[in-house]
Amino acid sequence: MDAPFRWFTPLQRWLLPWRCLLCGDDGADGIDLCTGCADEMPRNTPCCERCALPLPVSAPLCGRCQRKAPPWDSAWAPFRYAWPLDRLETRFKFGRDLAAGRALATLWRHATPPSALPQLIVPVPLHPRRLRERGYNQAWELARPLARALRIPCDIDALQRVRNTDAQTGLDAPARRRNLRDAFVLREGIVLPAHVAILDDVFTTGATLAECARVLKRAGVARVDVWALARAPAKS
Ligand SMILES: [Zn+2]
Ligand SMILES: [Zn+2]
DSSP, rough: OOOOHHHHOOHHHSSSBOOTTOOOOOOTTTSSSSSHHHHOOOBOSSTTTTTTOSSOOOOOSOOHHSSOOSSSSSEEEEEEOOTTHHHHHHHHHHHHOOHHHHHHHHHHHTTTOOSSSSSSSOOOOHHHHHHHHHHOHHHHHHHHHHHHHHOBBBBSSEEEEEEEOOOOOOOHHHHHHHHHOOEEEEOTTTTOEEEEEEEOOOOOOHHHHHHHHHHHHHTSSSSSEEEEEEEEEOOO
16 A cells, blocks of 8 residues: 555544545545446556557567567556546546546556566656646656655656647657657756656557657667556557
8 A cells, every 4th residue: 555545544534535536436445446447447458568559369569569669678558548547537637637647546556567677767748838737747647656656766857848749639650750859858967777667648659658768768778668557549
């Protein structure tokens, strides 16, 4: 159990009971979700070992990774971006619902981590203007509790977003990549370990994560993993 929950006395638990954010039932201990709704969260198995793409049957690599390896070494996305996780994520990301974010962070913390853990977690940054508008960075909110639980340092400003790229929605893959070129830089003078994980909330096309991975690889990081809470299915 994470540290803040230990401070809860039985009285506080009685006054502030956990409530399921999806159905309103009593929450399970330590999370604003009931066991039924938590069990409905779509687990991402089987999936591609390299990019975590959901696969209909077990196979080491998806077709795309077989044709062209992505610029990172391995991916971890314990959930699929589907109902009902997508409802919580939308509330968290666009509805300023930080309780939904805490529930998502708890789900992630309880997932089985990869056996080879990175030495540093670097969340995908928002452009400062976007951060001011939203008030929080959803990747930070997920990265910090996960990093604490795994006892891995988390550097929230290792990467900086220097270009405010337009929303990526609606762009095809080459356009997304062009749009993201030179969007990220590393903090000046930063010393990075040999194994780093870049963390985002949702892995959609992977264009943002790929661009961040390229920046880290160019800086000499030997192994770059990409971590996301949830992986979107392939577009047909
Ligand atoms: Zn529920
Ligand atoms: Zn793949």
